[in-house]
Amino acid sequence: MKHLPFATVGFVATFIGITTLFSSSLFADNAEGEKSRLASLAKFTRVLATIEKYYVDDIKIDEIVKKSIEGLLNNLDAHSSYLDEKHFKDLKIQTDGEFGGLGITISQKDGALTIIAPMEGTPADKAGIKAGDIILKINKQSTLNMTIDEAVNIMRGKPGTPIELTIVREGENKPIVVPIVRDIIKIESVYAKTIENENILYVRVVNFDKNIVGDVQEAINKNKKVQGIILDLRNNPGGLLNQAVGLVDIFVEDGIIVSQKGRLESENEEYRASKAGTLSKTPLVVLVNGGSASASEIVSGALQDHKRAIVIGEKTFGKGSVQAVLPVVDNEAIRLTIARYYLPSGRTIQAEGVTPDILVYPGEVPHKNNEQSLKEKDLKKHLESELQKVDTNQTDKKAKTKTKETQKADKEVITQENLFKDLQLKSAIDAIKVLSIKK
Incomplete structure (x- = not known):
């Protein structure tokens, strides 16, 4: 396996000391700028003191400061936030691939609390939640002016407890009330199947946790002689950057995979592909949709730019910013957009x-099986096929064997019947066939 850098998409596990931040950005610059900073800090201190002294309820200074930090970060952009001890712990748990809640990823889009994607197999997914749904209410509480962290805090809870989301969905005339029961969210982030009669490997990546590169590589190693690979990133909300880089590196042997640029030159970085172990010839198709975000967009976009894969589906979410998790005190941090x-x-x-x-667009494959049309076999005195001469006992035996094979296929193979229910996947298969001919 190739050597990978470690960082994250959605937040970056790069810890920069607070002293460094202050020394580089707060107390540097010219004298006039320094005077302005000190005046602003003095004004902020006076406001804190005034609130502590005159606010109608007794509120301690540490609570005032906490609320100030929360308000400041929430007003910077949709992804910056303050992480108290609980939220900091939850963040670490989530990147390990197991956490409690509903199984959705949310963001602020045009001022509305919007679902990026439900995670496959989770309570939200089973309840019918879809990418693009707007959360209007959580347990009858309006989400107007509610931050992402506040919403997550309400939705997470004890497994087995009920919650109710009121959502607005494109194409529906009125809001939909969706009851969901919370559960421990443990995601199988990668699963692979072959496609019946097609010799094509289908690899579904649900999110980018710490095991993605190894799991995808393992699936490929078990199916080395396939004529093509379909990488399904639909409704994948993102995750660890090093896993996104490593996944692209499996298929690209040279060049930049992704770069990041921020205000500070020290935050600028390029991640490049390495030649060792690259699978550069096998035809590749990537499936995406509006629920594909962050790391999924890096993978699909990089493979597209390198002309290594055909990208099929719908336009992705559009989350391309870098968040750094910067510790403030023990067990508390801020998540700040830096690049x-x-x-x-x-x-x-x-x-x-x-x-x-x-x-x-998603949907079923248009097809028509016209059983009323006249076939050669319907004509009187038609020549029999050699297959029709097979012994009846042998046919019955094969039918019984097929039943067992069908049961196994449900676990390891995507059947032709299922393909007709997924137009995007069927389009990916057709693209692989074309690429295989041109190879």
């Missing part, structure tokens, strides 16, 4: 997303 991501071509993901090479 933007750029794909190999130099284009940005932020608020733009990745546009697929082939736009395909």
Whole structure:
């Protein structure tokens, strides 16, 4: 396996000392700028003291400071936030691949609390929550002016307890009330299947936790002779940057995978592919949709820029900013946006997303099985097929064997019947066939 850098998409596990931040940005600059900073800090201190003294309820200074920090970060952008001890702990648990709640990733989009994607197999997914749904209420409490952290705090709770989301969905005339029961969210982040009669490997990546690269590589090693690979990143909300970089590195042997640029030159970085162990010839298709965000957009966009894969589906979410988790005191931190991501071509993901090479909307494959049409076998005195001459006992025996094979296929194979229910996946298979011919 290739050597990978460690960072994260959604937050970066790079801990910068508070002293360094202050010395580089707060007390540097010219004398006039320094005077302005000190005046602003004095004003802020007076406001804190005034609130502590005159506010209608007795509120301690540590609570005032906490609320000040929360308000400041929430007003910077949709992804910066204050992490108290509980939220800091939850963040660590989430990147390990197991946490409690509903199984959705949310963001602020156009001022509304919007679901990026439900995680597959979770309570939210089973309840029918979809990417793009807008959360209007949580347990009858309006989400107007509610921060992401406040919403997450309400939705997480004891496994087995009920919660109710009121959502607005495109195409629906009125809000939908969705009851959900909380559960421990333990995600199988990668699963792989072969596609019946097609010799194609289908790899679904649900999110980018710490095991993605190894799990995908293992699936590929078990299926080395396939004619193509479909990488499904639909409704994948992102995760660890090093896993996104490592996944691209499996398929790309040279060049930039992704770069980040921020205000401070020290935050600028390039992540490059290495040649060792690259699977550079096998045809590759990537599936994306509006629920594909962050790390998913890095993977799909980088593979697209390197012309290593055909990207099929719908335009992605458009989350291309870098958040650093910076400790403030023990067990508390701030999550701060420090940079933007750029794909190999130099284009940005932020608020733009990745546009697929082939736009395909979700739905069933249009097909018609016309059983009323006249076939050769319906004509009188038609010649029998050699297959029709097979001994009846042998046919019955094969039918019984097929039943066992079908049961096994449900676990290891995507059947042709299931393909007709997924137009995007069927389009990916057709693209693999074309790429295999051209290879």
